[in-house]
Amino acid sequence: MGFLKNSTTIYIWAVFLIIFSILFNHWEKFSLQIFGPPAALDLDFNQPRQEPAVRLVSKDEIITTDVFEKNHQAVVNISATTLTINFWRQIIPKQGQGTGFIIDDQGYILTNNHVVAKADKITVTLGDGTKVKAILIGRDPSSDLAVIKIPKRYVSKVAKLGNSDDIRVGQKAIAIGNPFGLSHTLTTGIISALNRQIQSQGGALYDLIQTDAAINPGNSGGPLLNSNGEVIGINTAIFSVSGGYQGIGFAIPVNQAKQVATQLITHGNYLKPWMGISGVALSEDLINLLKLDVKQGVLVAETLPQSPAIKGGIRGGQRNLIYGNLRLPVDGDIILSIDNTPIKNMNDIVREVNKHQVGDSLTVKVWRHGNSINLEIILEEKPV
16 A cells, blocks of 8 residues: 555656646747737837826916915914903913914014904914914004014015005915814915905904905914915905805905004004095985086095194085985085095095005095195094
């Protein structure tokens, strides 16, 4: 039995060696039949080279990503802590969130006044996650703007400020901010409208930019950017019934912010220029009712006591006229232009005044009893 077992084993190994020998001797032929002949090298460098396939990215995507790359390190998250005392005389910290952006290499950061107004402690979180204590340089409730500062050694990127006078309805708008604490969130939209007016905690805000780029709580103080990556506005408010985003956001034009920020950095406060009038834009009905020989302007209803307007000779209404549901003072001066800029409404007047500083002189053209008159108005600081 042992012999038969050993013989069988020898026989199996012999058959295996014969098969292996046959396969080895015919391997080259066998392999060529399976894989085919080797491809010849193409060394003709004159033939067009095939570029590797790449994923196509739209021009709009490239613009958006470039704007984010240029600016995200200049955008900061702001945590404002306010200390309150409860019924048991315990100190309770309350924390609010907002956004800001670095405007120069010294570490100055522009944001909204309502983000830091009552803060006892301000902490800034940079793009790389570093947390830095910030100090308040100055704030202005009337414009809802504030400037804070961090040590300049932490500055790695500065936002480029654009020109808000150049923006047009329909152009691209990009917002970067900290909505609901979600840092460096980017949203996009368009400029929906210009010259909007809203009521804020510090009073009326004029000449605002309206955008449909998503703005939510926490975005306040962040930049609104154009396609070149330049700041054109400071995101400030939303119109909302629910408290969340509904497609209507407002930003302060950066040109206004530049002027306020310069004074906040220099003086610690903003001396808001003031002319001291109230008025109403002329409508076609009002022009016909008063039989005026002008096409547009602002009818001065009232000049405030001791105001630059009174000192410069502007006259308010002389008698009252029932106009719809209003009792309107009429027969006052009609402001036609300021420094040769045509005036159509009160927003135009506010815009022109805000371009200047306290002590500046304006040339105001008015229509009075059929004649145009140029008056010189020297702006003063708006009373508190």
